[in-house]
Amino acid sequence: xxxxxxxxxxTPIEPQSAGIMLLFAAVMMATYVGVAAERFHKTVAALxxxxxxxxxxxxxxxxxxxxxxxxxxxxxNIFGVIIGTGILVDVVGKSGLFHFISMWIVRLTGGxxxxxxxxxxxxxxxxxxxxxxxxxxxxxxSLVLVICRSLGYKPAPLMLSVAICAxxxxxxxxxxxxxxxxxxxxxxxxxxxxxxxxxxYAAISLVxxxxxxxxxxxxxxxxxxxxxEKEDLRxxxxxxxxxAMVEDRKVLYRSGSILLATVVGFVFAQQLGVGMDFIAMVGxxxxxxxxxxxxxxxxxxxxWTVIMFFMGLFVIIGCVKQTGALAFVAEQVVALSGxxxxxxxxxxxxxxxxxxxxxxxxxxxxxxxxxVQDISASPEVPAEPLWWTLIICxxxxxxxxxxxxxxxxxxxxxxxxxxxxxxxxxxxLKLGGTIMLVQVIGAIIYVMLAYENDLIxxx
Numbered sequence: 404x405x406x407x408x409x410x411x412x413x414t415p416i417e418p419q420s421a422g423i424m425l426l427f428a429a430v431m432m433a434t435y436v437g438v439a440a441e442r443f444h445k446t447v448a449a450l451x452x453x454x455x456x457x458x459x460x461x462x463x464x465x466x467x468x469x470x471x472x473x474x475x476x477x478x479x480n481i482f483g484v485i486i487g488t489g490i491l492v493d494v495v496g497k498s499g500l501f502h503f504i505s506m507w508i509v510r511l512t513g514g515x516x517x518x519x520x521x522x523x524x525x526x527x528x529x530x531x532x533x534x535x536x537x538x539x540x541x542x543x544x545s546l547v548l549v550i551c552r553s554l555g556y557k558p559a560p561l562m563l564s565v566a567i568c569a570x571x572x573x574x575x576x577x578x579x580x581x582x583x584x585x586x587x588x589x590x591x592x593x594x595x596x597x598x599x600x601x602x603x604y605a606a607i608s609l610v611x612x613x614x615x616x617x618x619x620x621x622x623x624x625x626x627x628x629x630x631x632e633k634e635d636l637r638x639x640x641x642x643x644x645x646x647a648m649v650e651d652r653k654v655l656y657r658s659g660s661i662l663l664a665t666v667v668g669f670v671f672a673q674q675l676g677v678g679m680d681f682i683a684m685v686g687x688x689x690x691x692x693x694x695x696x697x698x699x700x701x702x703x704x705x706x707w708t709v710i711m712f713f714m715g716l717f718v719i720i721g722c723v724k725q726t727g728a729l730a731f732v733a734e735q736v737v738a739l740s741g742x743x744x745x746x747x748x749x750x751x752x753x754x755x756x757x758x759x760x761x762x763x764x765x766x767x768x769x770x771x772x773x774x775v776q777d778i779s780a781s782p783e784v785p786a787e788p789l790w791w792t793l794i795i796c797x798x799x800x801x802x803x804x805x806x807x808x809x810x811x812x813x814x815x816x817x818x819x820x821x822x823x824x825x826x827x828x829x830x831x832l833k834l835g836g837t838i839m840l841v842q843v844i845g846a847i848i849y850v851m852l853a854y855e856n857d858l859i860x861x862x
Contacts, residue, residue, distance in 0.1 A: 418727030427723045446708045449715030456722035474721030480680040487683025489705040494690035498658035499649035505546040506645035514636035516624045524568045531572030532579045540810045544817040558822045560620040566814035571609040574798045582768040582797045589772045590790045593673045608842045615838045658694040733777035742783045752796040756843040760803025788854040795846040802839040805831045
């Protein structure tokens with residue numbers, strides 16, 4: 404019994420002419436350029452691309468309009484996870500739980516630069532794994548700015564470290580990153596398999612990031628501090644109040660319990676016979692019922708622009724797929740690799756990482772999902788290694804450029820707005836590009852070793 408929805412075609416797709424394939428592919432690529440361009444909102448770009456391709460499809464008789472609903476129907480559970488986790492995190496955040504945890508972290512480290520850096524990297528990993536990347540980054544970026552103002556540290560080293568480590572946390576669990584939800588849903592990957600396959604390399608990639616970041620920022624933070632400096636920091640931190648944002652401690656305890664129960668529900672969703680979207684919505688409803696004050700406000704905080712972006716993106720992919728273009732690309736990849744996994748894994752990993760760093764990992768994942776499905780349709784090609792390569796490399800590819808992932812975008816925007824500090828492409832490429840290169844090479848080796856030693860669980 405398949406508990407997670409899968410994008411399966413009910414009827415075979417009849418390939419169109421090369422001209423039509425190229426036309427639709429060109430519109431899709433133009434949309435992706437619009438998504439990558441900072442001056443053009445990516446949601447507007449996706450919706451424009453969807454409208455153009457639906458109009459072309461109807462004019463050319465590729466399908467009738469009701470087919471568009473099928474494109475969206477396949478991925479309704481993704482919308483459920485986004486809405487549910489968005490409400491849950493907003494309600495829990497208002498309880499003051501995240502601020503309490505943040506202040507506790509500062510007190511634990513004593514404000515010492517080396518300890519604070521390492522703790523923030525690890526906490527970022529854990530926050531993203533539990534809360535998903537967007538809410539975790541919003542919380543952590545605010546925390547970093549407060550800490551740096553209070554302690555007199557440069558904000559850029561800690562902010563960029565948090566942004567890059569967030570992409571390691573994003574591959575830890577099924578719900579920690581949007582590409583994971585998309586790919587995991589399409590492939591039918593259980594939550595526990597993420598813990599088994601993805602979490603170990605998530606930890607390895609975090610270690611790689613911490614080592615490179617420490618080397619790159621060796622002259623930007625006071626790594627070695629005297630005893631008197633440490634004492635001054637201790638006295639300063641003692642004035643911080645962890646309970647400052649907590650209005651009602653009972654609400655905080657209830658919020659923490661609901662959040663923990665939701666995470667446990669994600670782990671056991673398959674055994675319970677329900678989808679991840681159902682667990683997310685139950686968690687959101689419980690939060691609104693037992694810990695929420697402003698219900699309308701909490702629901703309004705759901706990232707509806709991301710949902711609209713997904714709607715446009717799924718329609719675009721569906722239209723292009725109907726031309727047979729994605730199946731054609733899959734055939735060329737199979738032909739180039741000769742169905743050999745030692746060629747397929749590096750090809751898929753390298754392409755998905757580079758493409759994710761240029762465009763954004765969400766549209767890259769959406770585009771490559773049907774291609775991987777077509778490639779693995781051959782009995783000689785196992786699907787599991789390709790899915791894990793795609794999951795890991797799509798997320799880590801976001802470290803390559805300032806626009807590669809939402810964590811980097813949030814961090815750089817916060818630095819510019821709150822600290823009046825601009826991070827240029829050259830500066831970020833030197834840092835993030837180096838880390839991405841090492842992480843992606845490691846990911847390819849990791850998946851290949853797991854495949855050769857039969858360590859990848861079958862679906």
